[in-house]
Amino acid sequence: MSAPASPTPVLSYSPVVLSVPGRPVDLHVRVSAPATGTGLPVVLLSHGHGGSNHLSSLHGYAPIADLWAAAGFAVVQPTHLSSRTLSHRLADAPGAPFFWRSRAEDMSRILDRLGELESTVPQLAGRLDHDQVAVAGHSLGGHTAALLLGARITDPGTGEEVSLAEPRIKAGVLLAAPGRGGDVLNGWMAEKVPFFHTTDFSTMTTPALVVAGDKDDSRHFTDVGPDWHADPYHLAPAPKTLLTLFGAGHLLGGISGYDAAETTDESPERVAALGRLTAAYLRTRLRPGDPAWRTACEALTTGADAVGRVESK
Template sequence: MRNARTILIVAMAAWCAIASPVAARTVSATFALIEPGDRGTISYRITAPTIGRRLPILLFSHGAGYSGDDYAPLVRYWADHGFIVVQPTHLDSRKLNLAADDARRASVWRSRGDDLVAALDRWPDLVRQSPAMLRNADPTHVVAAGHSFGGHSVALLAGMTVRGAEPLGDRRIRGVLLLSPPGGFDGLAADWQARAPYLDADWSAMRVPALTIIGARDRSAMSPRDATWHADAYRRAAGGNSCLVTLADAGHFLGGVGGQPLTLGTDPADPAAVAIVQGASLAFLRAAVTGVRFRPRRFAHATTECR
């Protein structure tokens, strides 16, 4: 019996060590939910601490074309510091190879938000797939984060609306982290206004705490404006508990938050910038979960402001 117990303990330790490179303090696994209608199966990558109780849930929405398997520098960091990170792979991911004529493409912006909400609505179904991994989650403490198009997706949950569409705001969300999000519709190039009417957004009803982080060198092909276009969500929201961090030398991927192979020729790797994003985001997410007012610290090569 003693030998059997020893074998079991060793096997579990080996599984945890393989599952997570962060000193065996986190574990990752893929989960699935089958949704009614034409959405079909939603795949979620969930990364969770192996210790702790009443752990908050962090929903993370990837940028256009990427997947729930990306953004390791952020996901591992957040999980290592006590968050259960839930990453859906949205329909626009290149991994799903959605056909160009697929009718669902027109509503991908909406289905992205639905993917995030489904994880909360059906949390018990996810827990049943791995009780040992998720039993310590606290679904009453939820925050959300997203990069690029993912920033648009999580802002929907925080109360941002799209002209002519039903709101998708969710009161369970205690705060949102917006990384290089798209800016205002009036700042889009004319061709993009025609291609992306879902970016006609109004942030005035977004009243939950929000932290926006942008790169000062992030010049988007979607807009003739400079990098400040990405700060519109901060400047046009209701305010009261919102902050903006601008990284002086960073581009759209903020020094490499997407991890490999998410690299751009105009956005060189910058570990110092990634460290700022990690530290500022963690402090904000912790404050949002606990209801404490957030104030970012000062960083070298970055500016901060709040309203």
């Protein structure tokens, strides 16, 4: 048996504080990147809503952020206004508690000031590829990512159709993202998320990998079952890829935090496989010709020990 590969050192720096006029609080950001290397593609990672005190902020998602950084990406994690760390201060602010529009706008603001981030974080200056940008998001963060990739919704307050598509983003990863709205939203949470009801994936044209767990049954939103989380794949135009993880619940093995109590399907092996697959997808999508995606799929989604199945269009 060959010796295990040496781990890749990762540097993580937080908070980078960006003052944003009109935002009720400053935008706090964590940046994680490999200790060496240049031309690093950027992944904007949008946290979910969740019930934990700090996982829904720049302090969460270390299991997946660390894996992506070790794979050669610079991972940028904002604390959205919807974070539980801010809820006591912003409970009565316009857009509370989910701040669906502000969440997407945070990512565009970060891209506007990517050079500032790069110069502020120690040992990062001159190492980012500003033209190779992807977005990823989990749960409510998946909805945020979908909007940035081109999905549209109707503002429930004004009736206006809203597009928050970000042309600087070249690819995306939706992790356990919400599916279609309308009549299928019949769970007890449905009335609390009116902005979900009009989601239109037909305009989500940017290439994306949709990741869904085959045990992720979000009954608080819908009785459709786990297939609901595959809607962003089925209802969006090509090019799209769907990765269905076997045995995975909403936390996909535990991506929101190490040993997080809210993870019902804890599996470090699943998280490691997901990290490898998603990093490989982004590498190949951002740099066509790179065989990383094909290699990872052959290793992890074929044979008796497959962690999931893949389909594309």
